[in-house]
Amino acid sequence: MQQPGDAQSQSQHAQHVVVMGAGPAGLTAAYELQKHAVPVTVLEKDPQFVGGISRTVEHRGYRFDIGGHRFFSKSQEIEDLWSEVLGNELRTCGRLSRIYYRNRYFDYPLKATNALFNLGPFETIRCMSSYAWARIHPVKNPQTLEDWVSNQFGHRLFSIFFEVYNEKVWGMSAKEVSADWAAQRIKGLNLGAAIKGALLPKPKAKKGKGTVITTLIDEFRYPRLGPGQMWERVRDILRERGQTVAMGQSVEAIRHANGRVTSVTVRDAQGNVSEVGGSDFISTLPVRELVDKLEPAAPDAVRQAANSLRYRDFLTVAVVVNKDQMFPDNWIYIHDPTVKVGRIQNFKNWSKDMLADPKTTCLGMEYFCFEGDGLWTSSDQDLVELARRELVALGMCQPGDVAWGVVVRQPKAYPVYDDVYKQHLKVVKDYVEANLPNLWLVGRNGMHHYNNQDHSMMTALLVARNIATGAHFDPWKVNTDAEYHEEARFDEEDRSGRLVPKAAPALAHVEK
Ligand SMILES: Cc1cc2nc3c(=O)[nH]c(=O)nc-3n(C[C@H](O)[C@H](O)[C@H](O)COP(=O)(O)OP(=O)(O)OC[C@H]3O[C@@H](n4cnc5c(N)ncnc54)[C@H](O)[C@@H]3O)c2cc1C
Structure with a gap:
């Protein structure tokens, strides 16, 4: 495998793209670039997992997400890309999600x-x-x-x-x-x-005419082995086609001179430092970290703006319970104020192949927190005990039913939308666009945009095309709205009677 340092030897003038982060955005950009025959090096700080927040962690043969990850998009292009990579491994999954409040279950969406x-x-x-x-x-x-x-x-x-x-x-x-x-x-x-x-009685639906609204209550797609399977496959394809996806390589500095980024400094787990040069640089790093890593440093106003962006962190306690069936939902929102858990995933109801033993259930107990607060700094053992106590308090099992648990912490899971984030983000965006035109910001934390995988992927696709073909797509115009997340619009039935999505919105609206 090519090592990141090798890239240094490549001429900075020949086209070679350095992608920072192997989450959905970084890997989609790399995948698209290799289709255009543009060489690429992906640098990922995690030593083991690709997929970023969309990775699937494996422990003792049990697989679980960092929050359950539905695969759905209004963009047919993204849907097709998932199918192209995963084929039959991408399954359709029935959805049930409810809110637990005052000992009752309420449908969600309401x-x-x-x-x-x-x-x-x-x-x-x-x-x-x-x-x-x-x-x-x-x-x-x-x-x-x-x-x-x-x-x-x-x-x-x-x-x-x-x-x-x-x-x-x-x-x-x-x-x-x-x-x-x-x-x-x-x-x-x-x-x-x-x-x-x-x-009132429902009016009869006109077959083949009009638009039927189907909410994503009903179904969504999900890889047989979780979302990480998608990104592990993309990593493998990239490597098979001669591209570099280097793990355990943390980007520490982003060097620029004369209005262009010239290289990034990376450090591996052993502390070895190397320099990776390139013609273009795609960042999926949190905006705050990206600005902090610029060398020479960005002007004070830009650094202050970046430092003002806030994040919410997240941890999940995956517990294996010695019970065959616990509840039929994919996930349950816990509104009960007496427990700290915010949401509970039941991975068996996403895909049975996520479990090593079908006689057990694997739950993801999700806790929202701030890096460094009481929950975040609790020991793993205490967190597993907390999860056990709360499952019992919610009446879901007996203390002895919980066999074991494991904790995964996810810093910067959510970019915070407070009342000033937009103006701070604009300061950074304007600075990068005006001063470093070969540095491209994509993805969720990369653009400080609370989005799903599909939006991250779309921003990456557009930037990859800008680099490879000289197109002028504006990734900041890729939009998200409520309908995008909870509701898909269907136009007609296919021959099997299954409702098929309307064609994806054209990309024209994202042209600069
Ligand atoms: C609880 C939860 C549930 C979600 N559910 C869904 C869902 O149902 N469906 C859906 O589509 N989306 C869902 N999402 C959103 C989805 O996880 C993100 O949109 C997606 O992972 C963003 O991809 P990204 O590549 O932009 O960023 P990330 O996933 O954050 O990836 C960034 C990558 O960059 C790496 N990195 C960071 N710093 C460095 C550095 N200095 N050097 C090198 N590498 C670095 C990280 O390790 C990471 O691998 C959910 C998110 C959360 C938090």
Whole structure:
């Protein structure tokens, strides 16, 4: 295998792209570049896993995600790329996800009739009045998560279904989280239409005509061995085709001169340092770290802006329970304020092949935290004990049922959308674009954009094409919205009667 240092010997003038990070964005960029016959070196700091936040960790034959990763996209091109790489290994998976609140399970995405029935008549009247009030007196120009959600659902439903969970996820009040995040991630609810739909007979669907809306409640795709399988396969293809994916290589410095990045300094686990040169550099590193690594240093204003970007961290405790069946959901949101766990994944319900022993269940107990806080710094043993206690408190098993557990910590899992992130991000983006045109920012933390794999991949595809073909796509215009995440629009049925997605939106809208 080619070593990263070898790349140094390549002329800085010949086209050779250095990709920082082997997550979905970095590997997609490399995959696209090799299709255009552009040589590439991918540098990944993790010694073992590719896939970044979308990796699949394996322990004692059990595989688990860093949060369950659904494969779905509005872009047919991304869907096709997944199929091209994984073939039959990419399976269709039925979806069930619910909210656990006051010892009851509520459908998620919220369904009005189910939610109101579960809440009981008194609470239902309060929710309906609060919803009506919000319709008549919405907060004008909502800036915060609280205002946005209250406008959509009414303040009462906000306080039941969003307030506690939001605080678990973000570690701050819904008044401090930007409405941008909510608008991007939460599918609205038309309570009036939902109730009408529940009370009145449904109009007959016109076959072959009109548009049927199918929410991603119903199904999504998922690799047989988890999302990491996709990225392990891309790594293997790249290596088979002579490209370098170097593991355990942490980018420590990004050197530039005369308005161009010239090389990056990498350090391996043994402390060996090498220099990797190239013609173009693609970064999927968190924006804050990228700016910090620039040598010479970026101007103070740019460094201050980058340092002001915030992140939320995450850890998952994967526990193996000696029970064949525990619950039918892929995942459950835990809104109960008496436990710290925010969400529980049941990997068996994603793919049975994720488990070494089919008579057991492997759960991912997900805790949102800040790097360095009490949860983050707890010992692994204490965290497994916490997970065990909380499973018992939630009535899901007995203490003796938990066989063992393992902890995976994920720093910078979520780029935070506070009320100032946009202006800080713009300072960095403008600086890089104006001063370092061969440094390309892509991906989730790479663009400080709360997104899914498909968005990260699309930004990477566009940048790879810009580099390889001289195109002028603007990756910052690749968009995400609520519909993108929770709802797919289907136009027609294929011959088997299965609903097929509408053609992907053209890329034209992302041209500069
Ligand atoms: C809990 C959770 C659930 C999610 N669920 C879904 C889902 O259902 N579906 C979906 O599509 N997406 C989901 N996502 C989002 C998905 O994980 C990300 O969009 C995707 O992984 C982003 O890819 P990326 O390549 O941009 O970044 P990352 O995945 O963060 O990859 C960046 C890579 O860069 C490497 N790196 C960082 N610093 C350095 C350095 N100095 N030197 C070298 N390498 C470095 C990292 O180790 C990492 O491998 C979820 C995310 C979370 C947190």
